[in-house]
Amino acid sequence: MSDRQQVTNAKGERIAIVAGLRTPFAKQATAFHGVSALDMGKMVVNELLARSELDPKLIEQLVYGQVVQMPAAPNIAREIVLGTGMNVSTDAYSVTRACATSFQSAVNVAESIMTGNIEIGIAGGADSSSVLPIGVSKKLAHALVDLNKARSFGQKLQIFRRLGIKDLLPVPPAVAEYSTGLSMGQTAEQMAKTYNISRADQDALAHRSHTLASETWASGHLRDEVMVAHVPPYKQFIDRDNNIRENSVLESYAKLRPAFDKQHGTVTAANSTPLTDGASAIILMSEGRAKALGYQPIGYIKSYAFSAIDVWQDMLMGPSYATPLALKRAGMELEDLTLIEMHEAFAAQTLANMQMFASKKFAEEKLGCNRAIGEIDMSKFNVLGGSLAYGHPFAATGTRLITQVCRELKRRGGGTGLTTACAAGGLGVAMILEVE
Numbered sequence: 214m215s216d217r218q219q220v221t222n223a224k225g226e227r228i229a230i231v232a233g234l235r236t237p238f239a240k241q242a243t244a245f246h247g248v249s250a251l252d253m254g255k256m257v258v259n260e261l262l263a264r265s266e267l268d269p270k271l272i273e274q275l276v277y278g279q280v281v282q283m284p285a286a287p288n289i290a291r292e293i294v295l296g297t298g299m300n301v302s303t304d305a306y307s308v309t310r311a312c313a314t315s316f317q318s319a320v321n322v323a324e325s326i327m328t329g330n331i332e333i334g335i336a337g338g339a340d341s342s343s344v345l346p347i348g349v350s351k352k353l354a355h356a357l358v359d360l361n362k363a364r365s366f367g368q369k370l371q372i373f374r375r376l377g378i379k380d381l382l383p384v385p386p387a388v389a390e391y392s393t394g395l396s397m398g399q400t401a402e403q404m405a406k407t408y409n410i411s412r413a414d415q416d417a418l419a420h421r422s423h424t425l426a427s428e429t430w431a432s433g434h435l436r437d438e439v440m441v442a443h444v445p446p447y448k449q450f451i452d453r454d455n456n457i458r459e460n461s462v463l464e465s466y467a468k469l470r471p472a473f474d475k476q477h478g479t480v481t482a483a484n485s486t487p488l489t490d491g492a493s494a495i496i497l498m499s500e501g502r503a504k505a506l507g508y509q510p511i512g513y514i515k516s517y518a519f520s521a522i523d524v525w526q527d528m529l530m531g532p533s534y535a536t537p538l539a540l541k542r543a544g545m546e547l548e549d550l551t552l553i554e555m556h557e558a559f560a561a562q563t564l565a566n567m568q569m570f571a572s573k574k575f576a577e578e579k580l581g582c583n584r585a586i587g588e589i590d591m592s593k594f595n596v597l598g599g600s601l602a603y604g605h606p607f608a609a610t611g612t613r614l615i616t617q618v619c620r621e622l623k624r625r626g627g628g629t630g631l632t633t634a635c636a637a638g639g640l641g642v643a644m645i646l647e648v649e
C-alpha cells in the first residue's frame with residue numbers, strides 16, 4: 214500500500230472547500246440559552262446558502278453531526294435539510310466522532326465526491342451545552358418501563374416503592390468517558406502530571422490564546438466567516454464569540470482554583486475550554502464543478518487521517534498520532550507547513566501534544582519512527598488564538614478550524630495548513646489543507 218493519499222475524484226480533481234461559516238460561539242447558558250443544536254445548525258446552513266448564492270437543488274448531500282444528541286431528532290442532518298431552504302431530495306445523514314465530529318462529516322462528503330457519487334455537498338456540526346437531553350436515573354428508567362407493563366394499582370405501587378428520592382433527580386449528560394467514567398478535565402489533569410506541565414505554562418498558553426483571538430476579532434478578519442445570529446424569538450442577536458477576554462491579564466489566571474483536582478490540580482476554568490454553544494458548516498465540491506460554477510475555492514483537502522489510542526491514561530493525545538499519518542499521506546514534513554492549528558481542549562492537553570511532537574523517544578516508542586514529528590514553530594501555531602478562547606461547541610470545532618485556517622492561509626498568500634484535534638474515546642484527527 215502506498216503511503217500517499219490521493220484526495221481527488223476519478224478525473225484527478227481535488228476536493229475544494231468553497232465556503233465556510235459559523236455562528237458566533239457562546240458560553241453555556243448565555244446568548245444561545247434555549248436554542249438547540251439543530252436550530253443553530255439550521256441558522257448556519259441557511260446563511261451559508263444565502264451567502265454563497267448556491268442553488269439548493271445542486272446540493273446532493275448534507276452530512277452533519279452533534280456530540281450531545283437530541284433524542285427527539287436523532288438525524289440532525291436530515292432535519293437541517295427539511296428545516297432550511299434546501300431541496301427535500303438532498304440526501305442527509307448524521308455522524309458522531311466526539312470532538313472530531315465535523316472533521317468526520319467533512320471527510321464523508323469529501324469521500325462521496327472522491328468516489329464520484331456526488332459533486333456538491335455540505336458538512337458541519339453543532340452542539341448546545343445549554344439545551345441538554347436531561348435524563349433520568351437508571352432505576353427510574355427501569356421503573357418507568359415496568360410501570361407500562363403493570364396491570365393493577367398494587368403492582369404500580371410496588372414499583373414506586375423501589376425508588377428513593379435520589380432516583381427521581383434529573384441526570385444531565387456528563388462530559389466524561391463512558392468506559393472509564395473519567396471527565397475530560399480529569400484526563401487533562403492526568404496529562405499535566407504525566408508530562409510535567411506547570412500551571413504557569415498552561416496559564417500562559419491560555420493567555421496567548423485569548424490575546425490572539427481578541428486581536429483577530431479587532432482586525433475584522435472573522436466577519437467573513439462568522440455570521441450574526443438572531444436568537445429566537447428574534448429580539449436579540451449575537452455577533453461575536455463571547456468567551457474571549459478582550460483584555461486578558463495573565464496575573465488573574467493564577468488566582469483561580471483548580472476545577473477538576475481541587476487539592477493538587479493545575480487545570481482551571483481559564484486554561485480549559487468552556488462549555489460552549491455553536492454551529493459551523495462548509496461547502497465542498499469537486500474542483501471542476503466549483504470552477505464551472507464560478508467559485509474561487511478557499512482551499513483544498515490535501516490529506517487526512519484518524520487515529521485511536523486507549524482511554525484510561527492521557528487519552529487526549531490524538532494530534533500526536535494522527536498528524537504523522539496525515540503528513541506522510543501528504544508527502545510532507547512538519548516544517549513544510551505554513552500554519553499549524555491544534556484544537557486546544559485544555560492547555561495541558563495542547564502542551565502535552567506539543568511536547569510529544571518534539572520527542573524522538575515518543576516517535577520511537579509509540580509511532581515506530583526514528584525521527585520526532587518535529588518541534589512546533591510558535592510563529593505558525595494557532596496564530597489567531599485557539600479553542601481556549603473561542604470556545605468549543607464539540608461538533609462545531611472541526612469545520613471552524615478548517616475554515617479559519619483556509620482563510621488565514623489565503624491572507625498569507627497561500628500555503629499548507631495542518632488542522633488537528635483530540636477527541637473523546639482516545640480518538641484523534643489531522644487534516645492538511647492547501648491554499649493557492
Ligand SMILES: CC(=O)SCCNC(=O)CCNC(=O)[C@H](O)C(C)(C)COP(=O)(O)OP(=O)(O)OC[C@H]1O[C@@H](n2cnc3c(N)ncnc32)[C@H](O)[C@@H]1OP(=O)(O)O
Pocket residue numbers: 312388397398419423458465466469472481482483484485486487488529557558559605635636637
Ligand atoms: C476533546 C475535547 O475537546 S475534551 C474537552 C471537552 N470540554 C470540556 O470538558 C469542558 C471543560 N470545561 C468545563 O467543564 C468548565 O468550563 C469548567 C468546569 C472548567 C469551568 O466551569 P465554570 O466554573 O462554570 O467556569 P466559569 O466560566 O464560571 O469560570 C470560573 C471563574 O473563572 C474565571 N475565569 C474564566 N476564564 C478566565 C480567564 N481567562 N482569566 C481569568 N479568569 C477567568 C471566571 O471569571 C470565573 O470567575 P468568577 O467565579 O469570579 O465569576
